[in-house]
Amino acid sequence: xxxxxxxxxxxxxxxxxxxxxxxxxxxxxxxxxxxxxxxxxxxxxxxxxxxxxxxxxxxxxxxxxxxxxxxxxxxxxxxxxxxxxxxxxxxxxxxxxxxxxxxxxxxxxxxxx
Amino acid sequence: xxxxxxxxxxxxxxxxxxxxxxxxxxxxxxxxxxxxxxxxxxxxxxxxxxxxxxxxxxxxxxxxxxxxxxxxxxxxxxxxxxxxxxxxxxxxxxxxxxxxxxxxxxxxxxxxx
Numbered sequence: 001x002x003x004x005x006x007x008x009x010x011x012x013x014x015x016x017x018x019x020x021x022x023x024x025x026x027x028x029x030x031x032x033x034x035x036x037x038x039x040x041x042x043x044x045x046x047x048x049x050x051x052x053x054x055x056x057x058x059x060x061x062x063x064x065x066x067x068x069x070x071x072x073x074x075x076x077x078x079x080x081x082x083x084x085x086x087x088x089x090x091x092x093x094x095x096x097x098x099x100x101x102x103x104x105x106x107x108x109x110x111x112x113x
Numbered sequence: 114x115x116x117x118x119x120x121x122x123x124x125x126x127x128x129x130x131x132x133x134x135x136x137x138x139x140x141x142x143x144x145x146x147x148x149x150x151x152x153x154x155x156x157x158x159x160x161x162x163x164x165x166x167x168x169x170x171x172x173x174x175x176x177x178x179x180x181x182x183x184x185x186x187x188x189x190x191x192x193x194x195x196x197x198x199x200x201x202x203x204x205x206x207x208x209x210x211x212x213x214x215x216x217x218x219x220x221x222x223x224x225x226x
Contacts, residue, residue, distance in 0.1 A: 004156075031212065042119070042202055042218035043157070050212050058213060090156050102214075104156025 002027045004105035006091050012111045013081055021076045021108050023091030031094040032074040033058070033102070034066065036087040043090070049074055081112045116140045117205050119217035126224050132190040134201050134220050139184065142208030143215075148177060148188050151200045151219070160201075161188070193224045 004025045013019055025032065033048035035058075045058030049068040063085055065077040074093075078085060088109050094102040118137045126132045136146075144165035149157035163170040163177045163186065170177050176189045190197055204216045 033212075033214070035216075040122075040218060043204075043216040045214055045216075048212045048214075056210065056212060059215060092156070102159060104158070106156055107154075 002103070004091055004093050004103050006089075006105040006108045008108060009106065010109050012113065014113050015082055016080050019078050019081060019110075021078075021089060021091075021110070023074045023076065023105060024072050025074075025093040025103070026072065027093060027095070027103070028071065029093035029095050029103075030071070031096060031102075032068065033092045033094075034064070034074070034076050035090045035092065036060065037090065037107075038087050046076070046089075081110075083112050086110060086112045114139075115218070116143075117203060117215045117217040119201075119203060119220050121220050122218070123221040123223070126193045126222065128195055128224055128226050129192045132188075132193045132197065132222055132224065134188040134190075134203075134222065136186045136188075136203035136217050137184060138186075138205050140205070140208065140215075141184070143205035144207035145205070145211070146177070146179060146186050147204045147206075147214075148175075149202045149204065149216075150197075151202065157202060165207075190222075193222075195224045195226050198222055198224050 007022045030051045034046040035043045044060045047066040049055045091105040092102045147162040148160040150160050151157040161175045179186045200219045202219045
């Protein structure tokens with residue numbers, strides 16, 4: 001089954017404790033992206049990757065890092081999480097840069113205390 | 114600076130009637146627009162798209178209209194069904210990178226039986 005998986009689905013952590021949210025897709029897609037969803041702000045793109053070793057900033061990259069060492073995985077790293085990074089995070093993948101073929105994962109709900 | 118805006122946080126419609134969801138953008142470099150639907154506890158799913166070379170695109174009950182001079186697009190759902198109740202996001206891409214996708218805040222659509 002074609003899918004985008006994210007782990008963990010729920011996470012409670014404390015300020016400053018490094019964490020990684022994993023994202024994996026099994027569709028051999030070149031494009032992957034991370035978003036956060038916040039009430040009243042909709043979805044905002046954090047980072048995207050157009051292929052292995054190619055990443056670029058979205059609208060809200062501050063406080064986040066990503067890497068794309070292999071095509072299927074695109075982890076999101078919070079080196080020093082802060083409470084304003086409490087949010088619902090979505091990973092997505094697509095065979096091309098942007099468009100209707102973008103598949104979203106189920107989301108990761110993060111609470112930073 | 115919100116480059117894509119959905120000014121109506123919510124919309125309530127009777128089953129069988131038309132639902133019209135609106136979206137405005139400010140960046141004249143945007144030339145590709147998409148609508149996504151999102152149910153609670155799930156990732157967004159693609160609904161319909163339109164490029165700036167068109168002013169209308171239809172897919173079954175869903176039609177998207179684009180008015181480039183007004184920098185405005187709208188999604189029409191006819192007839193509306195209770196299963197259409199969800200959050201609808203418009204998104205835009207274009208300019209220097211088609212990897213970057215900018216979303217609106219979302220509109221909660223409720224279709225009453």
